[in-house]
Amino acid sequence: MASWSFWFDLVVLSSLIIADRVCAIGQSNCVAFKSSSATFSVVSNGKAAPVFLSADEWPGVQRAAVDFASDIQQVTGITPALLNVSSSSSFGSSSNVIIVGTLGKSSLIDEVVNRTGLDVSSIQGQWEAFMAKEVANPLPGVQSATIWRLPVVLCELQVGRCPDYETFRTLCNLVGMFAWVTHSTISRHLSQRRAAALQNWAMEKFTNGTGAALTGSPFNHFSTRKCLNSYFELRRITYGQRNGAVAFSQRSAFGIDDSQDQPLADWWGIVMGTSHEEPIMRSTPVEWDLFGSGPWDYGVNAQNIYNFWVEGANRSKTFENIYTIGMRGAGDLPLSEGQDIQLLEQIVSDQRQLLTDVLNVSDITTVRQMWTLYEEVLGFYEDGMRVPDDVILVWADDTWGNIRRYPLVSERNRTGGSGIYYHLDLVGPPRDYKWITSSQISKTYEQMSAAVARNASRVWVLNVGDLKPYELHTEFFITYGWDASLWNRNNLDTFVSSWAQREFDISIQDATEVADIIANVTRWNARRKPELLNSTTYSLTNYREAENVLAGWESLSNASTRIYNSLSSSMQPAFFQLVQHPVQASYTLANMWISAGINNLRASQARLSANNYATQVEDLFLQDYDLEVDYHTLLNGKWDHMMDQTHVMYYYWQQPMANTMPFITMVQPKKQALPGAMRIAIEGSAGAWPGDNMYDCEQGYSCPNPSVSIDPFVPAGNRFFDVGAGGPTPFTFTATSNASWLKLSPAKGSISPSSPEQRVFASVDWSQVTGVESAILTFAANVQDQPPMSQVINFVANHTVVPSGFKGFVEGDGTVSIEAAHAARNTSVDGLTWVELPGIGRTLSGITPWPRGGDDRNFTAGTGPSIEYDFYIFNTQNQTGNIPPLAIAMQIDSGALQTNYFIPPAIPGEYPPEWSGNDGWVANSIVTVPMDFDVPPGAHVLKVNGSH
Incomplete structure (x- = not known):
């Protein structure tokens, strides 16, 4: 199939609705609502300019033209005439028309070029080129025409079978349609192993519950059509859109699950392709397991594997593709031991000859191919393996968003160019991360801007599975790929705030707050993926780290909830799934793990309050599921299953088979701790006094009284001591100091099973302290029906002083x-x-x-x-x-x-x-x-x- 090129022009739409809502973030508005002598009117005075095509145009262009006319009707209420015409047609005395077509394919476009001498050299023979031009007297009887580019320009963009985006964004009209586009490649691995939530969603929405006959995959032409329809609805007008390729996946087979998939994708103008480990348009290991013979080892089974690839090329040869070459082991694993570079180079040579034969081309360099330097494949490259210059080299990240290597200066002039394979989620070590948004836009920008600077922009592949948690980030990736010059390190927040205004119709103040919320959700989930959290991820004893983490989440929760409650009922579902749920679910998970850690710590300190935290963990564990249910029941279950991904209590790198609650314990509430009713824990220590504890001193018993120090530059400005219940017996306490410069607050309190602890803060009046001074702090307890108790703590204040004039x-x-x-x-x-x-x-x-x-x-x-x-x-x-x-x-x-x-x-x-x-x-x-x-x-x- 030849390349498609489309043209568009700056257009004025008179008498249209909304003049300032631009849905394509960062793009200039190509639509206006007031006519001028310098504009071309699509709709004016109740009349729409007709849309002309030629009958020999690509079917995908014909379909896009129908959508274009529909857009005009939805915005204006006026339906333009949509006509297949030829140069010999009678046009009467038409004034303004819109001509849509493909250079070299449309006889109508060719006639316009011949009649007007229009210079098309800038797009001639180019795969991703388009131009727009208002042309005078393009056809007999036509005074003026805009040569228009519709959103079906081919590009190296792989798109997976995606969910319903109608609720992902409000309807965007001709005033800047929102688009997911790029000149790069976006690949989504959609499989039972990689994307369980999306798999379950598609099974419910598009099948009778059984899936495809051979693979059980729920992805069929119904889901493909829904995806493609939504995909193109997202890609109207504003961008120079280029279509992408549907990536294969490890638990489905695009070419065999549904015989209508490939023709349907081609009709939509989608360039199909496979990812890093599926050569020559065949899904592995799925198709190999079904149809292959012998081991997946080219060294001993070359002919059977070659024949397998021949079928992939034959099956796809009538469609436009980008072919993956090379070979990895079955199931996205490294090749088995003994697979050397010489063999791999022979594989590439055989594959190129295969493509030459099956596609019947005389020049293999005209067939788009890519070789992904993923995992051990980069090692082959570093050890000297090379592929022909026309093959696109796709450099990969480490599966955690850190690009391992960019092309050197000497590697940037290859005719095939370079690209990037990048992860937003992962199945693999050290642990899966698939559940919820956990990648920072700022980091993706940092990595991909380096790729742009090093000319690695021919193909961009984005690994994203369940998709729903990564909608915003995926849009940014594609938007940045479309025009990197629009975005810089200082304006990334405006991308998110513009997105929030577009999605939720909120004020710029609230949109700015949403940008801050999203930035912190992803920052905090990125510093430690939710799947990697445990009960001691954040310190329970030092720098008040765990407490500060929870305080941050609580503040974020309050901010998100305020905006959610202010929205109309029609906007709340979208805000919930895009903002509120990620905040609440992440907060719940962090709170659950930290509470489990506190439970275990306080149990080891013989503190009755451990039981309160055990109950809190149980409640949060149930709340985690309740939030999932809330998500799945929105809009009568439109997004049912999208949060199915397990995420609590990983036992190794692979996803747990069920969410299981973090380990908790309990202190016997009816029996007093051996040292007595009062327990004292000090900031900075996991120990507790009185009595023995492994953290009280090195030997763990008969330890001296604890010591605490402070200086004027301690971030919190004070130290704390927890007075806790060691059993069922109530007591009152007082806290006193022998130094006037040491202030305690509160200095007394009451402890009981219903109020099992009190935090006492100690601060210093530094005007009374010179150098290093010591004080004795005493906690005395008056225990009901028991002898009194006391605990002494040594307190050291070190009044460090910075010389006058120092800044730093x-x-x-x-x-x-x-x-x-x-x-x-x-x-x-x-x-x-x-x-x-x-x-x-x-x-x-x-x-x-x-x-x-x-x-x-x-x-x-x-x-x-x-x-x-x-x-x-x-x-x-x-x-x-x-x-x-x-x-x-x-x-x-x-x-x-x-x-x-x-x-x-x-x-x-x-x-x-x-x-x-x-x-x-x-x-x-x-x-x-x-x-x-x-x-x-x-x-x-x-x-x-x-x-x-």
């Missing part, structure tokens, strides 16, 4: 913590400087050298662009710095420069050991870079210098 970061609580963006000085070298990436990372933002270094400039340690931080320390011990970019060179003052190549070498195609594991780099979303410096107390400068 100061040690507090033994640590200096600096946000990367808060630099004192920033030195550029060779046009490169450090810039802030707002929103990326675990807290505020990140920094990176800018521009993106597309020319791969290299610097030795200490010679690149640097950024400096002023800090002051009091501690005389060696300081350890953890500062996470290929190599980092760090220097304190003018001391020795230390360089850390923090990503250690690994076997080509594999990862370093630190990458993996439940507490590895990707699990914690951070690469820790420890460096030791012998630094005396005082003011210093930390200099960070990127090197390569």
Whole structure:
């Protein structure tokens, strides 16, 4: 099939509704509502310009023209005439018409070009080119025509069989239709293993409950038609749309599940393709398991595998495709041991000859092919394997959104070009992440902007399974792929706020708050994927981390709920599934895990309040399911099953077969703890007093009284002590100090089974403290029908003082913590400087050298662009710095420069050991870079210098 090219022009629609609602985020509005001499009127004075096509036009273009006419009718109430015409037709005295067509396919377009001498050199022979032009006297009797590009221009865009998007966005009209488009490739792996929720949804909505005869897949031409209809409805008018390819999946087979699938996709103008591990348009292992013979091993079973691929090429040859070449092991696994580069190069050679023969082409370079450097395949490339220059090289991330390698300068002039394979969800180690949105737009921008700078933009493949949790992020990915120049590191929030205004018809103030909500939901879910949470992910004892995490979620919940409650009933369902549910579900899960951790900790401390947290965990576990039900019952079950994905209590990397509650325990409520009725726990320790506890001291018994220290730079400004019940017996307590500078609040309280604990805060009047001073804090309990109890705590106040005039970061609580963006000085070298990436990372933002270094400039340690931080320390011990970019060179003052190549070498195609594991780099979303410096107390400068 030839390439399709379509044209469009700046158009004025007179007498239309709404003049300022642009649904395609970031795109200029190509529609106006007031006529002028410089505009072409589609609808004016109650009359619509007719739409002309030629009868020999592609069927997909004919279909798109029908949709276009329907759009005009929906917006204006006036239906334009839609006519198949030829150059010999009688046009009367038509003034304005719209001509739609494909260069080289439409005889009508060819006639216009011949009559007017229209210059089409910019799109001649191009696959993704289009142009628009208002042309005078294009046909006999036609005064003026706009040559129009409809939204069916072919591109390398893979789209999966997607859910119903009608409720994903409100109807967008000709005033900037919302579109999911890109010149890159979007691939969605949709399978029972990868996308259980989507599988279940499709089974309910589009089958009789049995699925396809051979595979059981619920994806058929009914779901495909629904997807394609929604897909194109999303892709009208505003963008230079290019169609994509339907990706195959590991538990279905697009070519055999439904015989109407491929013709239907082709009719819609979809370029079909397969993903990284399914060569020559055949689903593996599904189709191989059904129709293959022998092992999936080309070294011993070449002929059978070759014949299998021949069938894939034959089945798809009448459609437009992009062919995956190469080979991986069955089931998206590495090839078996012994599969060497020479064999793989023979595989590629055989595949290209196969395509040449089956497609009957004389030049194989005219057939689009791609080779994805995924997992061990990158190792083959690094070890010297190469494919012909016309094959698109698709560079892959590490399955966690970190692109492993971009093309070097020497690799950027290949005729096939380069692309990216990127993950928003995953089935694989160290753990699946599929349940809910957990990837940051800021990080995707950072990674993909580097791809743009390095010319890796020929094909973009997005791995996203169940899709519903990732709608917003997927739209951003495609929007950025369509026109990267519109988006930069400082305007990403406007993408989300514009999206919120479009989706929910809310004020700019509320839309800005939604952008903040989304940014934090994804930030907090990205720093530790929900599937990786456990009861000690966030510290229960240090820096009030767990409490601060929950406080953040509670604030986010309140903000989201306020907006949800302010919306009309018609808008609430969309807001619930796109914003409210991700917030509430994520908050519920985090609260459940932290509560389970507190339950276990307090039980180990013999504190009765452990039981309250056990009950809370049980309640939150049920609430997690209730939120799922709320989602599934919206709009009479329109999104039923979309939240089926299990996500609580993983036992290894694979999804659990059921959600199971975190482990909790209980303290016997009717029996008193051995040390007595009163329990004292101090901030910064997992121990408890009086009595024995493994955390009270190294030997775990007969431990001394606890000690607590504070300085003026402790973030909270105080320390706390928990007074708790050690059983059923009530007591009252008082807290006293022998120092006037130590203030306690509250200084007394009552403890009972119904009120099992009280937190007491200790703060210091620093005007009364010079240097280091000590105090004794005493908790005394008056226990009902028992002897009184008391516990002594040593309290040390260290009044550290920074010299007058110092500006910078100061040690507090033994640590200096600096946000990367808060630099004192920033030195550029060779046009490169450090810039802030707002929103990326675990807290505020990140920094990176800018521009993106597309020319791969290299610097030795200490010679690149640097950024400096002023800090002051009091501690005389060696300081350890953890500062996470290929190599980092760090220097304190003018001391020795230390360089850390923090990503250690690994076997080509594999990862370093630190990458993996439940507490590895990707699990914690951070690469820790420890460096030791012998630094005396005082003011210093930390200099960070990127090197390569």
